[in-house]
Amino acid sequence: MSTTYSISDLARELDITTRAIRFYEEQGLLSPERRGQERIYSPRDKVSLKLILRGKRIGFSLAECRELIELYDPSSGNQKQLHSMLMKIAERREQLEQQLLDIEQMKLELDTAEERCTQVLEQTIQSQIGHS
Numbered sequence: 001m002s003t004t005y006s007i008s009d010l011a012r013e014l015d016i017t018t019r020a021i022r023f024y025e026e027q028g029l030l031s032p033e034r035r036g037q038e039r040i041y042s043p044r045d046k047v048s049l050k051l052i053l054r055g056k057r058i059g060f061s062l063a064e065c066r067e068l069i070e071l072y073d074p075s076s077g078n079q080k081q082l083h084s085m086l087m088k089i090a091e092r093r094e095q096l097e098q099q100l101l102d103i104e105q106m107k108l109e110l111d112t113a114e115e116r117c118t119q120v121l122e123q124t125i126q127s128q129i130g131h132s
Helices: 007-014 018-026 043-057 062-070 079-130
Strands: 033-035 038-040
Touching: 007 018, 007 043, 018 043, 043 062, 062 079
Parallel strands: none
Antiparallel strands: 033 038
């Protein structure tokens, strides 16, 4: 018999809230079995949830996580999923590099603005002192 998990089992094991798990279910990222009101999660649901959490940590959108989950196919060694993941990682890395450049540029602009403000203040103070 295959292992199954309750929502509280998954929440405890993955250190997330049951509310978060229900949210991912509402988004169509998880599809547990139902036994009355009880949700029964499969090992595949657990893998999907781990993928979502990892994806979130590295900045993937839920849509990107969904794409990766849809490619999950252990019978093929998950090759399509892994190739897609590598492409998404490269894209994310590129975005982060661009953001770093943007941040450095913004810091330079802040330095320039700060320097100008300081100079104007010093000139204002000097002219006030000169008029006293």
